[in-house]
Amino acid sequence: MTSYNLNHLKQLESESIHIFREVAAQFERPYLLFSGGKDSILMVHLARKAFWPAKIPFTLLHIDTGHNFPETIEFRDALVEKYGCKLEVGLVEDSIKRGTAVEEKGPNASRNALQSITLTESLEHFKVDAAFGGGRRDEEKARAKERMFSHRDEFNQWDPKNQRPELWNLYNGKKQIGEHFRIFPISNWTEMDVWQYIKMEGIELPNIYFTHKREVVARDGIFLAKSPYINLREGEKWEEKIVRCRTVGDMTCTGVVESTASTMDDIIGEVAAARVTERGGRTDDKRSEAAMEERKMQGYF
């Protein structure tokens, strides 16, 4: 007898495709949150698979802090062009101008927290009823309890103690007017799965994921890339290192790691040997033990 078996990556792929299709069927105005990071690039790939040969039936939404790696923006625009996607951009700058967000001060100032404000404003503006995010449960312990279909009330709040049970692959996307859902189709993927799959599928990534020379400053145990948004503290100095990004977020809070990984195989080898989680390079999570949970309750992805 033939053995019908799918490897773990194909099983994860199928689960994610099922979720994309389910959302397209259950919601009226789904948007896909696109950050330019590998997880959101993976999401676009899976969404294309879900609806092929038709185009992705929803719009990409980028919440732009203005503090991105320039390579990320170039990559984003090229991807949108290549696959004929629609893109909307929500600018944190606009929220600051409107006075709904206030810039942080000090040497660790980051617009990361302000993203939540611009995000909720954008979701309201576009009347989004389902927003796809690339969050994974292995990233952080508050995410470990996140649902695939995660309900948000009219104040955009997540109520972790009162989540709907999620059984089998039966997803309940019912909601009142004004409420919406955050959808996490790659919840069950780990960092390793993402890299292995990207390799298996030959998915293109921005070049900052691979080794390059860059000026960085060592701060709080991580290296931050040189950018106009970072002011040196006393005693700090820029130094050139051979680095790459493990995650891609704001230049103000995303650490780069010393690495010579120039191919996908190098990266997979590095991930396999890594002793620090991906988010370990992010200062935003280090603010307190429950930092992620608190930000999520306020509307963060």
Add this chain to the structure above:
Amino acid sequence: MEQVTDKAYLDMDLLRFTTAGSVDDGKSTLIGRLLYDSKSIFEDQLEAIEETSKNRGAEKVDLALLTDGLKAEREQGITIDVAYRYFATPKRKFIIADTPGHIQYTRNMVTGASTANLAIILVDARHGVIEQTMRHSFIANLLGIKHVVVCINKMDLVDWSEEQFEKIKADYKEFSSKLDIPDIRFIPISALLGDNVVDRSENMTWYDGPTLMYTLENVQIASDRNFVDARFPVQYVIRPQTDDEYRDFRGFAGMVEGGVFKPGDDIVVLPSGFSSKIKSIETMDGPVEEAFPPMSVTITLEDEIDISRGDMIAKPNNQPNSTQDIDLMVTWMSNKPLQPRGKYIVRHTSQEAQAIAKEVVYKMDINTLHKKEDDLNVGLNDVARVRLRTSKPIFTDAYKKNRATGAVILIDPFSNETVAAGMVL
């Protein structure tokens, strides 16, 4: 343990398992141990829990802290919700649904068990089989889990006694004979010290069976799915309507939930009863020669027939039950009890219908497995047999035959909450 190499990952399969237990029986410690010994814990995670352990005055690192995700849980030292954990060995990737074991959290146990291939049931070697053990086993059985590993934990606290192990094993076997779990295994362990979790115990040389990790890596799950009864619930209709070669493409997207489909197969579509042949099975990577569970594919047919979301594609000689009267075992998940004759929304595969709870036949005492016919009030965490009448036909199989086409959820039409999980009898 070996690290996962990129050569191996294309052959790795996936095992989902659930662990049910309470704070006291060492469940979190066991999971912490599996993650720790399989090198799935990173330095920063370890640092964080070391610091927390120190702050609380604990002498050594509390591995249980790794699995307590929510603030309220860390404060109270309990697990409230289902948490998902991940680890991999060169053989398999594992997804753990870590659920609280206390009776008031039955709904979480059911949620975790719904997608699991295997259940780990923890028994404290000092206390043996208790009510909670039976409850967990009953739920594993109810949710159709075919493999149960009974881990008799804290063997260090009973002097590694073989006699105690054998006694608990015999007790468990006696009670589980009332259940229908085809594969039950017993392993004596100490999660705290690591005996028989990943590495063989030197304290229990009398035990010559496999360790827990070996069992998880090698248990055969490939044949657990139903590859006989072909079922394809249509999830979404794909019509590109572009100007290219796909101008007239009309495909039915969905996940295969049973059996095997091939191009050329005769099919029937429910509820219309129209029949056709499969023209092709499409994916973005090209057409495939066969589709089986749990593949997500897009099927095109030879004939133009009207098909929409919620329809079921099956084979003419093998069709699901098409019925408006459904007999279910339900587990109730809401604070608001089941309303006799109440209206609910039922979701089944890609279908949705109105439903009335026509009758509660009996309620189960999930600790003793007795049926109660005198108390038919179904509230939070209760398990009961219920008859539903739906507004239109639903295409079901018995849950025992197919865990996808035999499963439903009930939704309260006013609060939109998921109030129950149902298994078709």
